[in-house]
Amino acid sequence: xxxxxxxxxxxxxxxxxxxxxxxxxxxxxxxxxxxxxxxxxxxxxxxxxxxxxxxxxxxxxxxxxxxxxxxxxxxxxxxxxxxxxxxxxxxxxxxxxxxxxxxxxxxxxxxxxxxxxxxxxxxxxxxxxxxxxxxxxxxxxxxxxxxxxxxxxxxxxxxxxxxxxxxxxxxxxxxxxxxxxxxxxxxxxxxxxxxxxxxxxxxxxxxxxxxxxxxxxxxxxxxxxxxxxxxxxxxxxxxxxxxxxxxxxxxxxxxxxxxxxxxxxxxxxxxxxxxxxxxxxxxxxxxxxxxxxxxxxxxxxxxxxxxxxxxxxxxxxxxxxxxxxxxxxxxxxxxxxxxxxxxxxxxxxxxxxxxxxxxxxxxxxxxxxxxxxxxxxxxxxxxxxxxxxxxxxxxxxxxxxxxxxxxxxxxxxxxxxxxxxxxxxxxxxxxxxxxxxxxxxxxxxxxxxxxxxxxxxxxxxxxxxxxxxxxxxxxxxxxxxxxxxxxxxxxxxxxxxxxxxxxxxxxxxxxxxxxxxxxxxxxxxxxxxxxxxxxxxxxxxxxxxxxxxxxxxxxxxxxxxxx
Numbered sequence: 001x002x003x004x005x006x007x008x009x010x011x012x013x014x015x016x017x018x019x020x021x022x023x024x025x026x027x028x029x030x031x032x033x034x035x036x037x038x039x040x041x042x043x044x045x046x047x048x049x050x051x052x053x054x055x056x057x058x059x060x061x062x063x064x065x066x067x068x069x070x071x072x073x074x075x076x077x078x079x080x081x082x083x084x085x086x087x088x089x090x091x092x093x094x095x096x097x098x099x100x101x102x103x104x105x106x107x108x109x110x111x112x113x114x115x116x117x118x119x120x121x122x123x124x125x126x127x128x129x130x131x132x133x134x135x136x137x138x139x140x141x142x143x144x145x146x147x148x149x150x151x152x153x154x155x156x157x158x159x160x161x162x163x164x165x166x167x168x169x170x171x172x173x174x175x176x177x178x179x180x181x182x183x184x185x186x187x188x189x190x191x192x193x194x195x196x197x198x199x200x201x202x203x204x205x206x207x208x209x210x211x212x213x214x215x216x217x218x219x220x221x222x223x224x225x226x227x228x229x230x231x232x233x234x235x236x237x238x239x240x241x242x243x244x245x246x247x248x249x250x251x252x253x254x255x256x257x258x259x260x261x262x263x264x265x266x267x268x269x270x271x272x273x274x275x276x277x278x279x280x281x282x283x284x285x286x287x288x289x290x291x292x293x294x295x296x297x298x299x300x301x302x303x304x305x306x307x308x309x310x311x312x313x314x315x316x317x318x319x320x321x322x323x324x325x326x327x328x329x330x331x332x333x334x335x336x337x338x339x340x341x342x343x344x345x346x347x348x349x350x351x352x353x354x355x356x357x358x359x360x361x362x363x364x365x366x367x368x369x370x371x372x373x374x375x376x377x378x379x380x381x382x383x384x385x386x387x388x389x390x391x392x393x394x395x396x397x398x399x400x401x402x403x404x405x406x407x408x409x410x411x412x413x414x415x416x417x418x419x420x421x422x423x424x425x426x427x428x429x430x431x432x433x434x435x436x437x438x439x440x441x442x443x444x445x446x447x448x449x450x451x452x453x454x455x456x457x458x459x460x461x462x463x464x465x466x467x468x469x470x471x472x473x474x475x476x477x478x479x480x481x482x483x484x485x486x487x488x489x490x491x492x493x494x495x496x497x498x499x500x501x502x503x504x505x506x507x508x509x510x511x512x513x514x515x516x517x518x519x520x521x522x523x524x525x526x527x528x529x530x531x532x533x534x535x536x537x538x539x540x541x542x543x544x545x546x547x548x549x550x551x552x553x554x555x556x557x558x559x560x561x562x563x
Contacts, residue, residue, distance in 0.1 A: 064104070065140045071099035074147075080104035085111055086143035091132040092150050100147040111136075201259050254320035254329055257283060263338070268293055268405065273334060281315060282335070286328040292422040293405035294328040299420075300404040301330075305378035310364030312392060312402035332402070340399060340459070341388035341476075344466045348473045351515050352555065353397055355548040357463055358519075360398035361391060362541040365456060368401065369449050369537050371412055379409040379418075382448035385426040386455035388462050388478075410445035417445055428493045429479055430455040433501070433529055436494040440531075450531040453540070457526025460519065461504050469513040479504045501529050515554075518547040 066086035069077040080086075083104030092098045105111050115136035133148040257274045264271035269286040286294040294317070300306070301314035313333035320327050337343055340357070349357070365386075372378040383390075384406040391399050406426055409418045419442070426435075432454035434440040434447070441447045458479040465474040483502060484492045496502045503524075510516040522543050525535050535543070548554040 062138075064138060064142070066104035066143050067102045067141055068104060069102050071101045072097070074100045074102060077102070080106075082106055084108050085115060085136050085138055086141070087114060087134055087136045088143040088145075088147055089132060089134040090147045090150055092153075096153065098150065102143050104143075105136075198258075198260065253316050253331060254318040254327075257281070257329075257331070259283060269328075274331075276315075276331070280334040280336075282332045284330040284332065286330070288326045288328065291328060292420070294330060296407065296420045296422050297330055297403070297405045300381065300407045300409070303378060303381070303409070304376050305372050306381075308364060308367045310360050310398065310400050311367065312400045335392045335394055335400070337393040337395065339389045340391040340393055340463075341478075343393045344388065344462060344476045347466070349463065349467045351467065351551050354463060354467045354515070354519075355544065355551075355554050356397045357393075357399055358460060359541065359544050359548070361401065361456065361459065362537060362544055364399070364401040365452065365537040366541055369452070371410070373413075379411045380445060380449075382408045382410075382445065383452050384408060384448060385430070386452050386459065387427050387430045388459050391459065408445065408448050417443065428488055428490055429484070430458055431493060431497070432531070433498040434531055436490070437498040447531065449536070450534050453534045453537065454527050454531075456537075456540070457523045457534075458504070460523045460526065461506075464510070464516055464519050464523070465507070467516060469509055469516055472509055474507055503527055515547060515551050518550070522547070 063082040063084070064086060066080040066083045067077050067088075068080040069075070071091070080103065083106055085105045086102075087105065088100070088102045090098060090100050105114050114134065131150075133150055135143070135148045137143060253276065257276045259272045259274045261273050262270055263273050263282075268290050269284065272283045272285060274281050274283045298317040301317075306314075315331040315333070317331065318329045320329060365383075368381045368383060371380040381404075383401065383404065385403060386401070390401065390403040392402050393399055406420075406422060408420070410416065428436075432440070432451040435451055440451065461479060462476070466476055467473060480488070480493070480496060480502070482505075483496050506520050506523075510520050522535075522540065525533070526540065528534050
């Protein structure tokens with residue numbers, strides 16, 4: 001009995017093994033868990049049940065009819081026969097375009113590639129990134145209806161710039177960033193060094209308590225007429241100039257002055273804004289090699305009766321030592337608007353301003369050129385370096401003449417002509433033709449006065465260019481800007497002015513303006529090639545007053561009309 005039972009079990013095992021091999025692979029993989037649970041049960045009853053279940057599944061595989069169509073829009077549908085499974089899908093390409101399709105699977109071994117596992121209910125296959133989705137089903141025309149949906153696309157924030165452009169910006173920032181930071185640091189260092197320098201100069205000027213606590217009684221300027229120094233300054237702040245302060249006071253000024261900032265540089269040296277007993281002053285610091293100019297200017301400013309509202313006010317001169325270097329100081333009144341050249345560069349003028357500037361310069365020139373007779377008279381003075389940079393603009397709109405380093409004096413009673421021993425020459429751009437061709441009479445004082453008038457004519461031309469008429473004003477330019485270089489040589493100017501006899505051009509708009517038209521005629525008489533034809537300063541002043549009276553808008557003050 002035992003042997004027959006063993007043979008029976010062996011025969012059943014062989015039959016089950018054959019059926020198992022012949023069975024469909026998908027049906028085996030469908031129920032892995034069930035198989036795993038029953039794999040240990042090898043009794044005949046369990047094997048028999050497994051055999052029956054496998055045969056049942058194998059016999060349940062049916063064929064279906066499915067809809068079939070091609071992407072992208074599935075517009076032409078056909079019918080697929082003998083399908084094991086039906087499916088429908090939606091695919092999103094990398095460009096974002098979506099396509100749909102329907103179809104069927106006719107072979108059971110293809111199911112694993114399309115839907116992975118068979119099922120009697122609908123199931124999905126979706127890529128994690130959401131690029132495609134396939135819905136598989138079993139049943140006739142079960143793939144009809146709407147297509148599966150894909151998850152929304154989460155787009156990155158739109159930027160109007162390409163990656164290469166952004167990369168280039170980052171590179172520029174990486175390069176320029178440190179440069180800008182270093183530049184800011186350098187500016188801050190320079191600023192603090194400047195402040196330290198100013199504080200040091202300020203402390204140096206107050207090292208001596210006796211100088212700091214100076215009183216009005218200690219600084220009695222007896223030569224100024226029994227007035228205190230403060231009263232003298234208040235009286236002279238009109239920018240008038242006499243012989244300056246007493247010599248003893250001048251020799252102590254440098255120690256009492258605090259230099260604030262440099263406001264100008266030139267071939268002679270520098271001009272600094274300073275503070276002296278609470279008053280703003282200008283300090284012209286000469287290089288030691290230009291001592292002759294300092295001596296000459298000090299001598300001219302010390303001339304008796306030179307004081308005039310249109311001559312730069314003189315306070316004093318001093319010689320001091322700073323940082324082991326000898327400095328020659330000339331102290332004058334301070335005018336915050338700067339030179340006429342700087343003023344014209346950023347300001348246009350009305351007819352009223354034009355006349356105020358021109359008349360004030362003419363007033364100063366008349367005072368210089370005129371000799372005053374008396375026991376304490378004033379010699380006639382020729383400036384020899386009239387130009388817009390040597391004329392300062394005051395707060396009230398008038399001007400005053402500065403820089404007398406090249407001045408020439410003449411006394412009629414003694415017929416003495418004092419040229420001085422300054423080897424410096426004037427500004428070539430403003431030199432008269434007789435100076436350029438060296439035909440000027442150096443022993444005749446009127447020759448120098450007429451050279452001043454020529455230069456004054458060029459200054460008038462500069463001022464007229466910046467005067468508005470019909471809403472138009474020309475750009476500020478120096479004379480002969482269009483025919484000579486920015487720093488012309490002596491030969492350049494001689495060819496243009498003396499040989500070719502050229503003069504700055506007059507804009508056409510001047511002819512339609514009565515004031516500017518009259519100014520143009522006056523300017524031409526000032527810069528005439530023949531020195532003897534040029535008008536004297538007093539005649540120019542009277543012509544300006546007459547010209548101003550033609551314009552009802554121009555209002556002249558009494559001091560301007562007085563001749």
